[in-house]
Amino acid sequence: MHRGRTYDHESVQEFWQYRWNQEDVYELEDLEDPLYVLGMFPYTSGNLHMGHVRNYAITDAYARFKRMQGHDVLHPMGWDAFGLPAENAAHERATDPQSWTDSCIARMREEMETMGFGYDWSREITTSDPEYYRWNQHFFREFYEEGLVDYRGAEVNWCPDCETVLADAQVVDPPADVDLDPGTEGVCWRCDTPVETRELDQWFFTITDYAEELLAGLDDLDGWPDSVTEMQRNWIGKREGAQVAFEVGGYGPVEVFTARPETIHGATYLAVGPGHDLARELAAEDATVAEYVETDEERETAGVPTDRTATNPATGEEIPVYVAAYVLDDVGTGAVMGVPGHNEHDHEFATAMDLPVRQVVEPASGSADLDREAYTGEGELLDSGAYTGRSTEAARSEIVDDLDAAEPDTQYRLRDWLISRQRYWGTPIPIVHCEECGPVLVPEDDLPIELPEFVQTRGNPLDEATDWTETTCPECGGPAERETDTMDTFVDSSWYFLRFLSPDREDVPFDPDLANELLPVDVYVGGKEHAVLHLLYIRFFARALADIGLLEHREPVDRLVNQGTVLHGGRKMSDTEGNAIAPHEYGAETTRLFVLSAAHPNRDFDWAAKDVGEAYDLQQGIYSLVYEYAEGIQLADRDGPAERYLDRELDRAVAAATEDYDSFRIHQAIDEIRRLTRLLGRYRAYDTPDAETYRAGLKTLLRLLAPVAPYLAEECWNMLQADRLIVEADWPTTASDIEAYDRERTLVTTVRDDVRDIVETAGIDNPERVELVVAPGWKYTAYETAREADEESIVSAVMSDETVRQHGTAAESYAQSLQREGLEPVLSRATERAELERASWLLEDEFDAAVEVREASDADDELAARAEPGRPAIYIS
Structure with a gap:
């Protein structure tokens, strides 16, 4: 292997990849008690981008660190291979999704190996393989029989560009340059197209059955970022309140849910959504209502009046009934009691429809301007009958207890997980539709249902595959058609971490004994953008699998680490933004060192050529030190202050880096x-x-x-002719007690800065001698006494010590100076002197001057008087 004076990763990486593979350093044959370290596997987009590199560099660094500490580490990789973008890419390139996906995987795998990521490739999985997705179909069957699958007509989010249904979490806020029509909720998460609403028959996983448990479980996720658990908490959206029945003339009771039943006296109208049964009934009688209900386009008005009235059960008042699009059919009961004085949406509707706004809550301080906006806070009830004068908090439960038409209720913002997708490249749903039997499960023995040959078409290619769709009913044997919807790809990623444990098992989706022994995943690294798209789904899946007897663990991940975004010019680095930089452009080591040193893993950072240059300089500096040593330099056999300081500093570096790696402060380890x-x-x-x-x-x-630059470390380790491969080397340990290492470092840094200031301020061009005087023992006693005393009694506490008091006015003056907040701990007198003596060579080297460390008793009185604990007196001649 060629060795030059300058480190060239390309000349060594292939060799070290070969050696690592030859030694099987990353492969685990027996999963006895490994540490499970996992990065969110990538979608097969075609190339690694910097977001991938940052994610996988973080997990790789941690896995390597833990392996060196003696842990068996399970660190696998696979491919999130299904999805509409592969269909789109195949269409653009006149190929098929399978071929495109396979080529992407080959390219991305090669790039990962080039970056030096240490994966156990023997466990590699690809979600588009029938051997994998057959188990998606198996879980669908199991969930169906457990009552966790529902098939129903529903209004769904439809992306007209992708021509597919989107889950709620896949509808996102638009970019700044996209204007939405009024009432449009958002844009497609993939293509930024404004999302429409359609009604289709769809398949759902009833995740709402677990709403309360998913919410309560967040309190136990101590290893998760608060921001993620808060996002999930808000997405689940628990609301406690009451169901109240409003009697509608000629129809019967309409149930509404309200989180604020104490405001019922302020209800001035009742509104139902366009999909409510009452709206459908009224549409059959009223052409205006019918036009409003049946339109698929954006409705021009906020709502339409009807000829019905509802009775407010608290007041007996008759209030008008409206059909209004702002009332969502699948949220709550699909009906609301309109309290425009104390609800923002109701206030907006009432203003648009010129309805009365009635105040029934008085703020505790100040007044509410209901003409301008609703008052939604707490306060005291007014114009509320017997409850007038009661606090809103007290009346909330009293009204529900007293009112026969009301009963306590809890509802959630979370809606069932819509898994139907109208596309080819996904897991076929194991259902056939029979005119006699309805939807029927495909038998387990017939799984997997494999995808037919791909056909280029604008809509769903499965609709065109008649030889595939036409089949027989498993129940009656009559003609039937296969379900042509495929599963949301988030089904694939909801359990892949389990498949990694036993990827070759053909009889079960995963080894339950291994799963029960090794879960939860110890460390999971990925972007915060998956907080409710992916991370909520894996929590649901774990619970569902536990309830069907396949898993014991109901929480799948112990510790979650979010990585921030790589920016370039203040914008997210991406091909679509035209600001992407290929990971290999600067070389594996430089790129890894930079993305890991730029910021804490959970912070965004901007790509900067200067900082990349510093990463390059660091690797060259390390290589140069080792290269010169390996080529042969003059060495000695001595044990002076410099050696003792370096020994101590090695311990300090090991202690700090170990703590930093453990805490994912990898930038600080660098x-x-x-x-x-x-x-x-x-x-x-x-x-x-x-x-x-x-x-x-x-x-x-x-x-x-x-852990952060494996090629460079391995090459340099080899030049030192050290034992084994460095990837298999033991992590360094400290040789001495380093409890106070941060104070020792602070002392040395402070003294060096003070010496520089004196030299510069005094204009000393060539200092000959630097004298450092350690404070007398009584000052250390006084300092520790002051730290332990109450702030008000510091002087008296210090002066009560006889060894301090005998120094008279000097002691009293020093005690006065200590009467300040936040006295930091300092080193003992003996330790401070020893550290200064060890570090004296740094000053000698920097200033080319003799350095002497002295006790106060051996120094000039005036100089000794200036010395304090942690701040020795300095004299320069």
């Missing part, structure tokens, strides 16, 4: 690597290095580096 690299360079240049100390420093540096 700071430690950078600091240690500079220190070793200074030690190398200061004097002839001690052979044992310098080699130990280089080996420690490389082991700290190995």
